[in-house]
Amino acid sequence: METKEMKVGFIGTGVMGARMVKRLLAADYLVIVYNRSIEKTEPLVKLGAKRAGTIAELAQCSNVICTCLSMPDDVIDVYLQKGGVIESAWPGTICLDFTTVGPDTSRMVANEAEGKGIYFLDAPVSGGPEGAEQGTLTIMVGGVKSAWERVLPLLNVLGEMVEYLGPSGSGSVAKLINQYLVAVHSVAASEAMVAGTALGLDAEQLYRILKASYGDSRMLRRHMEQYVLPRKFEPGGAVKYVHKDARLANQLMGAIGIKRFLGQIAEEAFASAMEQGLSDLDMSAVIQPLEKRCNVTVKKNEM
Numbered sequence: 001m002e003t004k005e006m007k008v009g010f011i012g013t014g015v016m017g018a019r020m021v022k023r024l025l026a027a028d029y030l031v032i033v034y035n036r037s038i039e040k041t042e043p044l045v046k047l048g049a050k051r052a053g054t055i056a057e058l059a060q061c062s063n064v065i066c067t068c069l070s071m072p073d074d075v076i077d078v079y080l081q082k083g084g085v086i087e088s089a090w091p092g093t094i095c096l097d098f099t100t101v102g103p104d105t106s107r108m109v110a111n112e113a114e115g116k117g118i119y120f121l122d123a124p125v126s127g128g129p130e131g132a133e134q135g136t137l138t139i140m141v142g143g144v145k146s147a148w149e150r151v152l153p154l155l156n157v158l159g160e161m162v163e164y165l166g167p168s169g170s171g172s173v174a175k176l177i178n179q180y181l182v183a184v185h186s187v188a189a190s191e192a193m194v195a196g197t198a199l200g201l202d203a204e205q206l207y208r209i210l211k212a213s214y215g216d217s218r219m220l221r222r223h224m225e226q227y228v229l230p231r232k233f234e235p236g237g238a239v240k241y242v243h244k245d246a247r248l249a250n251q252l253m254g255a256i257g258i259k260r261f262l263g264q265i266a267e268e269a270f271a272s273a274m275e276q277g278l279s280d281l282d283m284s285a286v287i288q289p290l291e292k293r294c295n296v297t298v299k300k301n302e303m
Contacts, residue, residue, distance in 0.1 A: 006154065007032065009062030011055060011078055011085075013040045015235070016098070016125070017068035019132035020158050025049060027157045034058045059088035064151060065095045071244060072101040079109045079120075091117030094147045096155075098139075100124045100179060100241070102248045103169030110143060110168035119147035122168060124175035125159065128236045136160040140178075142170030176252055179245035182283070183266035185219035186242070190269075190287035193224065198294040204229060204301050223284035229300045233281040240279040242286075243270035 006029055010021050013035040021044050024031050032050045033041045034057075041051050052058035055078060059065060065085055069075055075097060079085045085095060086109070095118060097106065106122035113120035121143035131137040139159035141148050148155075148164050155162045165174055192215065196206040207224045210216060227233055246267040253261050269286055276292075278285045291297055 006030065006064050007062045008154070009034070009052070009058040009065040010049075010068070011035070011058065011065070012068040012070075012074075012099075013044060014068070014070070015129050016132050017066075018044060019129060020066070020068060020098070021049060022047060023132070023135050023157050024154070029154065029157075032058050032061050054083065055085060056083045056088040059085050059093070060090070063090070063093055064154065065089060065093060066098060067095070068098040070099070070241070072099075072105045072248075075099050075101050075105060075109065080112060086112050086116055086118060089116070089118050092119075094119045094121065094151055096121050096123045096151060098123055098125050100175050100245050100248075101172055102176070102251065103142075103172040106142065106172045107169045119144050120168070121147055121151070122171040123155070124171055126175065126178050127159075130236070131160075132158070138178075139163070140165055140171040140174040142166055142172065143168050173252065176245060176249040179242065180249035180253070180263050180266075182219060183242055183246040183249070183270065184262045185217045186223060186283055186286055187266045187269045189217060189220040189223055190284075190290050192220075193228070193298045194287060194290040194294050194296060197296045197298050202301055203298045223287070224298075227282050227284035228287055228298050231297075231299055233278075233285045235280060235282040237283050238280050239270055239273045239283055239285055242283040243267065243274060246270055 008029050009032045011034045013033050021031055025047050032052050033044050034052045034055055035041050045051050067078055110120040121141055123139050123141045125137040125139050127137040135158055137159040138161045139155050141164050165171055197203050211221055246263055250263045250267055253263055272289045273286045276289055
């Protein structure tokens with residue numbers, strides 16, 4: 001499908017969605033946006049996006065519909081409610097859901113879409129706001145392959161690695177496995193840095209050693225450099241979302257017969273952070289309950 005033929009509806013213009021819309025606009029796609037909080041669409045309208053007043057209006061004006069939402073229940077509401085995408089979209093419409101949900105949710109929506117002649121692709125992304133802004137996201141796609149092929153040019157605007165993985169739900173499985181590692185590595189890095197600091201090591205020096213050694217990880221670098229050492233916890237990906245992802249990933253682990261696994265500890269750690277009022281901070285704030293417990297702060301050396 002050529003760019004000029006696509007009328008792209010985009011539902012959910014938050015931290016990730018707004019950046020993705022900007023890339024589509026810059027690539028000369030016609031984009032119609034909808035968001036429950038209308039003020040989040042204002043900057044996009046100024047850049048050339050059209051605004052729809054309802055989901056139904058957006059669906060009826062689009063032949064490709066993208067959704068980037070917060071929670072599985074949001075996906076179910078947007079697609080399956082009265083006046084939602086499935087009821088309102090035209091047969092032949094291709095839907096791309098960038099939300100991180102369980103594969104059962106993706107398959108359920110795909111089945112409902114199929115009954116209306118609509119294609120639904122689960123297409124969760126990894127790479128955070130930076131990746132969305134730069135077009136370097138990893139996009140993991142499940143669903144009908146011919147539909148994926150038709151929207152691949154659009155996905156290539158948003159992502160650097162765009163992988164088709166198989167039937168509906170396959171993209172969601174891959175994303176949850178990724179998020180399992182995100183959660184586990186985040187907690188492991190937090191424990192290591194808190195332990196080293198509590199045992200008298202300089203946090204910055206310890207971090208330099210770890211990132212040059214086999215203990216290095218992408219999450220260690222992300223958290224320490226951007227958030228923990230400078231003590232700035234404005235969210236790229238919030239604690240509450242990683243907790244949700246860890247919970248969904250753990251359900252998959254249990255379903256295949258793994259009984260004791262590190263994701264359970266990670267889910268508990270993120271739940272503890274939420275209980276301490278850190279839900280809306282960046283996922284790296286999972287370190288704060290550990291710091292409190294050990295009476296230390298992992299930060300830059302101020303000397």
